[in-house]
Amino acid sequence: MQRNGPIAIAFHCLVIAFVLAPLVVICLVAFTPANTLSLPTTSFSLRWFYAIFAHGDFLTSFNNSLWLATLSATLSVAIAVPAGIAITRYSFLGRDALNALFLSPLIIPHLVLGVAFLRLFVLIGATGSFAWLVVSHTIIVTPYVLRLVMAALSGVEVNIEQAAQTLGASRFTVFRRVLAPMILPGVAGGWLLAFINSFDELTMSIFVTSPQTVTLPVRMYMYATESIDPMMAAVSALMIALTAVAMLLLDRAFGLDKVLVGQR
Amino acid sequence: MSVTARSSPWLLAGPGTVLFTAFVILPLALTLVISFQHFEPNAATGSGFTFTNFVSILTDEYFLGIFWRTLKLSLLTTLACALIGVPEAYILSRMRDPWRSVFLLVIIGPLLVSVVVRAFGWSILLGSSGLVVQLGEMLGLGFGRLLYTETAIVIALVHVMLPFMVIPVWTALQRLDPSVEAASLTLGASALTTLRRVVLPQVSLGMLSGSLLVFGLSTSAFAIPGLLGGRRLKMVATLVYDQFLQELNWPLGAALAITLLVFNLAIMLAFNRFVEARARKVLG
Numbered sequence: 252m253q254r255n256g257p258i259a260i261a262f263h264c265l266v267i268a269f270v271l272a273p274l275v276v277i278c279l280v281a282f283t284p285a286n287t288l289s290l291p292t293t294s295f296s297l298r299w300f301y302a303i304f305a306h307g308d309f310l311t312s313f314n315n316s317l318w319l320a321t322l323s324a325t326l327s328v329a330i331a332v333p334a335g336i337a338i339t340r341y342s343f344l345g346r347d348a349l350n351a352l353f354l355s356p357l358i359i360p361h362l363v364l365g366v367a368f369l370r371l372f373v374l375i376g377a378t379g380s381f382a383w384l385v386v387s388h389t390i391i392v393t394p395y396v397l398r399l400v401m402a403a404l405s406g407v408e409v410n411i412e413q414a415a416q417t418l419g420a421s422r423f424t425v426f427r428r429v430l431a432p433m434i435l436p437g438v439a440g441g442w443l444l445a446f447i448n449s450f451d452e453l454t455m456s457i458f459v460t461s462p463q464t465v466t467l468p469v470r471m472y473m474y475a476t477e478s479i480d481p482m483m484a485a486v487s488a489l490m491i492a493l494t495a496v497a498m499l500l501l502d503r504a505f506g507l508d509k510v511l512v513g514q515r
Numbered sequence: 516m517s518v519t520a521r522s523s524p525w526l527l528a529g530p531g532t533v534l535f536t537a538f539v540i541l542p543l544a545l546t547l548v549i550s551f552q553h554f555e556p557n558a559a560t561g562s563g564f565t566f567t568n569f570v571s572i573l574t575d576e577y578f579l580g581i582f583w584r585t586l587k588l589s590l591l592t593t594l595a596c597a598l599i600g601v602p603e604a605y606i607l608s609r610m611r612d613p614w615r616s617v618f619l620l621v622i623i624g625p626l627l628v629s630v631v632v633r634a635f636g637w638s639i640l641l642g643s644s645g646l647v648v649q650l651g652e653m654l655g656l657g658f659g660r661l662l663y664t665e666t667a668i669v670i671a672l673v674h675v676m677l678p679f680m681v682i683p684v685w686t687a688l689q690r691l692d693p694s695v696e697a698a699s700l701t702l703g704a705s706a707l708t709t710l711r712r713v714v715l716p717q718v719s720l721g722m723l724s725g726s727l728l729v730f731g732l733s734t735s736a737f738a739i740p741g742l743l744g745g746r747r748l749k750m751v752a753t754l755v756y757d758q759f760l761q762e763l764n765w766p767l768g769a770a771l772a773i774t775l776l777v778f779n780l781a782i783m784l785a786f787n788r789f790v791e792a793r794a795r796k797v798l799g
Binding site for chain 1: 527
């Protein structure tokens with residue numbers, strides 16, 4: 252195998268520095284004792300982390316986002332698993348159209364979906380409702396789950412299901428005892444990916460959240476446009492830490508490259 | 516039996532179909548309707564039927580300027596992502612484990628970190644007392660102001676979009692048989708010729724699909740121009756946001772969003788056609 256030369260290594264180091272720089276700088280600034288966004292030089296302080304808990308708003312939004320991501324990821328699994336089975340196991344008129352419909356939120360910019368949801372929610376009087384926010388998030392995260400579910404389903408041989416059916420298992424039993432255990436890793440990976448995507452979603456949410464249902468990314472965006480103090484850095488550092496933990500879990504369980512690279 | 520067999524895919528996909536029809540097709544249709552309506556102050560929606568919104572988007576210099584900036588910055592971002600992402604994916608593919616998986620994780624991991632966090636990180640780095648500006652002064656290069664410039668937007672966009680370029684190129688490289696490269700070198704081709712004539716043609720499809728992804732996501736990017744462009748430097752997404760939630764001119768905002776959607780879909784279709792033609796040529 253070819254080795255990388257010194258120029259390649261130098262280029263690689265620059266790219267890695269570029270990728271990590273904003274994340275590292277946030278984590279450093281979060282520990283500043285000063286009132287401005289400055290790197291701590293002589294002493295470190297946790298004051299901005301305490302400030303988050305005194306501020307309350309961020310905690311409420313974190314709570315909102317946690318519930319929203321959990322509910323929408325679960326709901327999208329409930330939709331994507333049967334839909335995936337229909338699309339991979341049956342041939343019927345309109346199958347391709349259905350597949351395209353379910354994957355369309357990947358192609359339509361979230362901005363356009365946000366505008367469209369706002370229009371619909373105003374029309375049906377659903378603005379500010381948490382339940383409708385869950386529905387809107389379910390729409391945008393379902394494609395991610397569906398892709399992983401369909402990949403998992405196409406990895407299962409149809410013969411195995413037919414064998415179970417021939418041996419007298421009902422359709423539901425085949426699903427419960429044969430298919431479900433085999434696609435479980437794909438489903439779980441899809442759920443996590445959906446959770447993360449919902450938890451991080453900003454562009455669509457900013458149109459459809461109300462002051463009561465503001466999610467964490469929306470709260471952070473609003474805060475960052477209005478005031479610049481290190482509390483934002485502390486919140487961001489916590490987000491980075493949480494993501495890193497989720498990433499390690501995802502990597503240990505499924506292989507992050509499989510979940511993310513297989514995604515596109 | 517035959518009746519249930521015919522109806523069962525629809526029973527399985529039914530709930531999703533209803534949900535997606537009600538929450539993707541219906542809202543988009545409603546948005547299309549208001550984009551053709553007159554603006555009514557003090558009312559959430561408009562009335563009547565008019566082309567005014569689209570005419571003003573296509574003729575007003577302010578809107579054209581913003582569309583032009585969006586196009587320009589998205590193209591620059593795509594170009595920069597290709598120039599950084601393709602060599603980086605190639606370097607990664609020539610590494611040995613464990614470095615390879617560690618660095619792949621470092622490159623694609625930030626995908627999972629909220630865009631708001633990453634944009635905020637760049638606003639610290641590029642701010643007037645930020646590291647990048649200080650570094651520039653130390654090296655005697657006066658960058659001047661960086662935050663709230665187009666440069667800042669492109670830098671942060673490249674940071675956010677880079678994984679979308681690396682992933683497809685990486686996938687294409689995984690399919691490349693290393694012995695083909697070795698054969699080319701054995702037959703006397705220089706390293707550069709091998710790269711240009713053997714490796715690049717094989718990864719060009721990955722690069723094209725990566726470019727499409729990066730370009731499409733850049734044209735509708737919201738958080739980056741919102742946080743790094745400030746109030747003055749608008750892109751289409753921030754403009755739509757202003758029209759909807761500040762000016763409350765929903766018909767115009769909807770027309771802008773529809774224009775962006777149509778523009779994106781057109782680019783994607785044209786691109787797909789180009790990529791398919793290219794794939795036929797490459798794969799024979």
